[in-house]
Amino acid sequence: MRIDCRERKRVCVWGVGRAEEREREEEEGGPVGWGMEGGLAMLRQLIGEFEELLELYHRSPPHSYLHLQSHSQLLQPPPHYQHSTSDVAFDFDAISELVPHVMQCDILQPRGIRLCFISLDDKPGEDGCCNIIMRAGKPGNFKMVEPSNKPPPAKKSRKENNRGRLPDATCSTETMEHQIWKEFPEDLFEAVIARLPVASFFRFRSVCSKWNSMLTSHSFSQQCAQLPQTQPWFYTIAHENVSTGAMYDPTLKKWHHPTIPSLPTKLIVLPVASAGGLVCFLDSGHRSFYVCNPLTRSFKELPARSVKVWSRVAVGMTLNGESSTGGYKILWVSCDGEYEVYDSMKNYWTRPGNMPPSITVPLDLSFGSQAVSIGGTLYFMRYDPDGIISYNMVSGVWQQFIIPAPLDLSDHTLAECGGRVLLVGLLTKNAATCVCIWELQKMTLLWTEVDRMPNVWCLEFYGKHVRMTCLGNKGLLLLSLRSRQMNRLVTYDVVSREWVKVPGSVLPRGKKRQWIAGGTAFHPCLAASA
Amino acid sequence: MASSIENNNEKLTLKSSDGEEFLVEKHVALQSTLLQNMLDSDCSSADVIPLPKIDARTLALVLGYCKKHADASSSKQGELNSFDSEFLKDMDMGALFNLVLAANFMEIKGLLDIAAQKIADTIKDKPHQEVREIFHVENDYTPEEEAAVREENRWAFEGFP
Numbered sequence: 001m002r003i004d005c006r007e008r009k010r011v012c013v014w015g016v017g018r019a020e021e022r023e024r025e026e027e028e029g030g031p032v033g034w035g036m037e038g039g040l041a042m043l044r045q046l047i048g049e050f051e052e053l054l055e056l057y058h059r060s061p062p063h064s065y066l067h068l069q070s071h072s073q074l075l076q077p078p079p080h081y082q083h084s085t086s087d088v089a090f091d092f093d094a095i096s097e098l099v100p101h102v103m104q105c106d107i108l109q110p111r112g113i114r115l116c117f118i119s120l121d122d123k124p125g126e127d128g129c130c131n132i133i134m135r136a137g138k139p140g141n142f143k144m145v146e147p148s149n150k151p152p153p154a155k156k157s158r159k160e161n162n163r164g165r166l167p168d169a170t171c172s173t174e175t176m177e178h179q180i181w182k183e184f185p186e187d188l189f190e191a192v193i194a195r196l197p198v199a200s201f202f203r204f205r206s207v208c209s210k211w212n213s214m215l216t217s218h219s220f221s222q223q224c225a226q227l228p229q230t231q232p233w234f235y236t237i238a239h240e241n242v243s244t245g246a247m248y249d250p251t252l253k254k255w256h257h258p259t260i261p262s263l264p265t266k267l268i269v270l271p272v273a274s275a276g277g278l279v280c281f282l283d284s285g286h287r288s289f290y291v292c293n294p295l296t297r298s299f300k301e302l303p304a305r306s307v308k309v310w311s312r313v314a315v316g317m318t319l320n321g322e323s324s325t326g327g328y329k330i331l332w333v334s335c336d337g338e339y340e341v342y343d344s345m346k347n348y349w350t351r352p353g354n355m356p357p358s359i360t361v362p363l364d365l366s367f368g369s370q371a372v373s374i375g376g377t378l379y380f381m382r383y384d385p386d387g388i389i390s391y392n393m394v395s396g397v398w399q400q401f402i403i404p405a406p407l408d409l410s411d412h413t414l415a416e417c418g419g420r421v422l423l424v425g426l427l428t429k430n431a432a433t434c435v436c437i438w439e440l441q442k443m444t445l446l447w448t449e450v451d452r453m454p455n456v457w458c459l460e461f462y463g464k465h466v467r468m469t470c471l472g473n474k475g476l477l478l479l480s481l482r483s484r485q486m487n488r489l490v491t492y493d494v495v496s497r498e499w500v501k502v503p504g505s506v507l508p509r510g511k512k513r514q515w516i517a518g519g520t521a522f523h524p525c526l527a528a529s530a
Numbered sequence: 531m532a533s534s535i536e537n538n539n540e541k542l543t544l545k546s547s548d549g550e551e552f553l554v555e556k557h558v559a560l561q562s563t564l565l566q567n568m569l570d571s572d573c574s575s576a577d578v579i580p581l582p583k584i585d586a587r588t589l590a591l592v593l594g595y596c597k598k599h600a601d602a603s604s605s606k607q608g609e610l611n612s613f614d615s616e617f618l619k620d621m622d623m624g625a626l627f628n629l630v631l632a633a634n635f636m637e638i639k640g641l642l643d644i645a646a647q648k649i650a651d652t653i654k655d656k657p658h659q660e661v662r663e664i665f666h667v668e669n670d671y672t673p674e675e676e677a678a679v680r681e682e683n684r685w686a687f688e689g690f691p
Contacts, residue, residue, distance in 0.1 A: 180623070180624060180627045181623075181627065181664045181665050181666070182665070182666040183627075184627070184630075184665055185631070185634060188630065188634060188642075188646065189665075191642065191643070191646040192646045192649045192650050192653075193650070194646075195646055195647045195650035195651075196650045196653075196654050197654050198686075199685075199686040200650075200653075200654040200655070200686070201686075202683040202685070202686035203658055203683060203686040203687055203690065204658050204661055205679055205682075205683050206658045206671075206676060206679050206680050206683070207658050207661055207662050207667055207669070208662070208667050208668060208669055208670050208671065209670050209671060209675075210667075210670075211667070212679055247685070254689075255688075256685045256686065256688060257685050257688065258685040259684065259685070297682065
């Protein structure tokens, strides 16, 4: 039972060390310094004991590993184990599930596997016992506890050394050993690059021409297609600078400012719809449509419409298939019931027919609200009578649903999530204003409130005349709320019902009184081409 | 104690590059497409399947992953997801590198996916010049070309020198 004694002794010594450190930290108001003569002697002794202990376990059959493990749990936090034949340490917690399988369940039976341990791995923060070792010991001390015949590579020592100097730095898994990665297989690059954040991917196009050309590589597109879709981004234009678009990435909470050189600069061009990573723009004179991928500058001006309608139009966009490679369709509809559909595969506008008499004309369309698409059907919000009109892009069928709007509602837009039709708007009663979310009850054709902005945020709007612009209509919404002296940007996640404040400025040079004048959500898609 | 458990499941023995042998249940091994193909084509008639490119430390990790996924295939996906996110969490880059090579060689797609994601997460915030150095990628741009590519993707460089 020598092992047990040693174990207890070790725990004891370490326990003292940690307490001592805490005391010192309290006295000095900071971490323990390097010059601890007594501590060093103690540690040397400790390391010597460690070695002996290692020897013991070296000879022990695997089950004693478990024995050790149970004792080790006396130490808080648990130490980290390391295999003898590797210079690599790993977190005990992370493999705690697998180790018992390896050792206990007779599923993986390493024959003659030499197991030993090391508990000197880096662990940030409150891991006092490790920190003492890290601070007082030289890198050489690590070699003493390395039971391997192979000396640890110099790079490892350097890394440990760095950590020793910066003991309070968080665990640096960021360090990449340059020599190893030289051997990284070519064919795995696409899998890694496809998993980069969108902005990093575009930045890394500067690495070499091969990384640059991945954008158009078929195999790379296939890699990307296998990955789950990320949150949508928002393409916005700001009130005071409509010629400069800004993209918001809600995952990284970051604004980007793309340049789309082909977009006309003399006209005001508004983003009006999106599908499959492509954004559809319409100039403010309602004459020309443009489609582009704001990430890649892939750009197209659509042919002129056959019907000369210069009045305001509502626009919707859908994909023919799962992605933009199967083509897309764009619909415009005007207040007098004129409409046309553009098909990118044919590259012309068609007028499929007339609106049925069941649709009340003139259409009082809500131009502030973008069309919502569910499957191949577009939904537009209308007033007088209040409700929704829908158009099926495949069958060409129009429908109208009369739905009474909630009272005291303003600045409302349609949204959609998983087939549910939602209404987002401002509810104002007396001097209090709140952002509310309603869901359409398809059986009764009534709006039912499902969520509202937290009260503490709504208090800001009290007594103010608030206006709201809602961008995006699927899953994630970007709300721009403003009054005379206030300008707030908030995202609302329809699934998780989370309200999150949006940081930073829309414009590159932070101007005052900037707010979002218009925009659309789009799914960032590297391969989408106009 | 562990060895006393009787198990009638078919097992195979894998041998790491450094000569250690691992006894693995067949359904665990089937997580690897390579081993699956070997078993299908009856190449496994030999007692021991050598995996000459994978050391024992890495193989133990790989088999830990396979074991979890083989046993949990019918259980909750959420549990597997949290296992996956913990699996590589504190792993250093050397171990990760070996794991990627092993997952690639043994054709374990799920493991390759999470390892690729981990590498992507590690390099995502680094300057492109450093990424070039890490992977020893030769810069085949002329200075003019490089400037042009950068200009084309200027929006992505915001916040980078």
